[in-house]
Ligand SMILES: [Zn+2]
């Protein structure tokens with residue numbers, strides 16, 4: 001027990017700047033964290049987060065409704081966001097998950113061992129805006145990540161189409177694609193279009 005306490009104390013440093021000691025703060029009124037006074041990043045211990053989650057039960061996240069790319073925000077990633085770090089509690093290398101917004105991308109980090117996580121300055125507020133703050137572990141699941149990447153890919157293609165064809169024609173293409181997709185024999189229409197463009 002004593003050695004466990006000693007290990008905990010020895011590593012309560014900022015994962016991004018090892019010279020900086022984390023101090024006790026509140027992320028919200030009911031979520032205590034350890035904050036770096038220098039970079040303002042927050043360490044959220046797993047047990048504190050789980051307790052907070054239990055207070056906010058019922059706020060469920062539906063993965064396919066979450067599309068970070070569409071969030072309009074003037075958020076700018078913290079200076080040390082992309083720097084890898086060690087868990088302040090147990091010293092394990094933290095895993096990262098990349099979240100893409102319309103104007104920026106950033107990483108959330110989580111310790112695979114003790115399951116606490118690190119939010120650089122401003123990241124919690126973005127997670128909250130996305131509705132992901134109630135279910136942060138989901139962000140680290142490969143199937144959630146794959147789903148979001150696929151949605152992002154589709155969204156990027158839409159933006160390219162609008163850019164190249166103009167909103168009016170692009171809108172007609174999207175509409176036709178939806179109609180064909182919803183029609184039991186829609187593939188005949190797709191084949192016709194493809195033949196039209198064959199050389
Ligand atoms: Zn720091």
Ligand SMILES: [Zn+2]
Nearest residue numbers: 087090111114
């Ligand atoms: Zn850890």
